[in-house]
Ligand SMILES: [Zn+2]
């Protein structure tokens with residue numbers, strides 16, 4: 001279950017909406033550098049190269065979205081907007 005929420009950044013007080021969590025049939029990966037999100041179907045996990053299509057850096061399982069303003073991951077979900085299967 002993925003959740004779309006409004007986050008409050010503890011560093012710069014920016015509020016932003018982000019989605020995090022795995023889908024029923026796909027696992028969520030985030031880029032360590034640019035926070036680009038990709039959902040990889042379970043059947044394709046073995047061949048996934050963990051490379052970000054946008055910047056070429058590493059994709060990883062990261063539970064906290066990045067603040068788009070200060071690029072830190074020190075933020076808290078304030079309000080749940082939507083649940084996504
Ligand atoms: Zn990236």
Ligand SMILES: [Zn+2]
Nearest residue numbers: 009012067070
């Ligand atoms: Zn911030």
